Amino acid sequence: AQSVSQHNHHVILSEAASLELGCNYSYGGTVNLFWYVQYPGQHLQLLLKYFSGDPLVKGIKGFEAEFIKSKFSFNLRKPSVQWSDTAEYFCAVSPQGGYQKVTFGTGTKLQVIP
Amino acid sequence: GAVVSQHPSRVICKSGTSVKIECRSLDFQATTMFWYRQFPKQSLMLMATSNEGSKATYEQGVEKDKFLINHASLTLSTLTVTSAHPEDSSFYICSATPGQKGNEQFFGPGTRLTVL
Numbered sequence: 345a346q347s348v349s350q351h352n353h354h355v356i357l358s359e360a361a362s363l364e365l366g367c368n369y370s371y372g373g374t375v376n377l378f379w380y381v382q383y384p385g386q387h388l389q390l391l392l393k394y395f396s397g398d399p400l401v402k403g404i405k406g407f408e409a410e411f412i413k414s415k416f417s418f419n420l421r422k423p424s425v426q427w428s429d430t431a432e433y434f435c436a437v438s439p440q441g442g443y444q445k446v447t448f449g450t451g452t453k454l455q456v457i458p
Numbered sequence: 459g460a461v462v463s464q465h466p467s468r469v470i471c472k473s474g475t476s477v478k479i480e481c482r483s484l485d486f487q488a489t490t491m492f493w494y495r496q497f498p499k500q501s502l503m504l505m506a507t508s509n510e511g512s513k514a515t516y517e518q519g520v521e522k523d524k525f526l527i528n529h530a531s532l533t534l535s536t537l538t539v540t541s542a543h544p545e546d547s548s549f550y551i552c553s554a555t556p557g558q559k560g561n562e563q564f565f566g567p568g569t570r571l572t573v574l
Binding site for chain 2: 378380386387388389390393434445446447448449450451
């Protein structure tokens with residue numbers, strides 16, 4: 345079975361600072377990788393996803409993530425955060441093929457200070 | 459597109475009663491829907507996978523007789539918490555996949571259940 349670990353539980357940044365949230369997964373085969381975001385009072389929504397191809401994936405709102413297969417990592421980055429990026433971020437993984445179960449990490453709460 | 463709704467958004471009930479939560483895909487057909495439970499400051503824990511027209515597949519440790527799941531159509535799945543107890547109080551979230559490559563799921567807004 346797959347597992348996901350997010351190392352940062354709570355991150356506080358000032359506006360314009362750069363962001364990198366760590367995500368590592370464990371699974372023996374090929375995977376699909378996701379980052380979801382949950383803004384305060386709102387439901388989960390997809391930020392970006394990786395299925396195959398270019399390991400550098402660009403998502404909405406200036407976010408990107410890089411899949412490094414050798415490190416089993418899929419870290420999320422943004423060069424300059426805004427106050428509106430304050431939210432909880434979840435990394436998720438599923439094995440490729442069919443309707444495979446998606447496993448979520450424990451989430452990272454990002455607080456951006458104006 | 460790809461909107462998922464849940465009803466109710468919040469419910470308070472007495473211990474021993476049953477509560478039904480609905481999950482609807484509004485603008486797509488969802489062959490598979492998922493039910494999650496989210497505890498405070500924790501991640502989403504998958505409870506069960508629901509396929510239209512067949513029995514749900516429950517995760518280990520989830521009581522299928524307590525959490526009844528019905529996926530009667532391609533746009534509706536229901537979760538019934540039977541004989542609810544205070545420890546069942548939680549945030550229940552559903553998601554649905556339209557069956558595209560990659561298992562992308564679209565999430566509902568969640569239902570806050572409080573059992574007194």
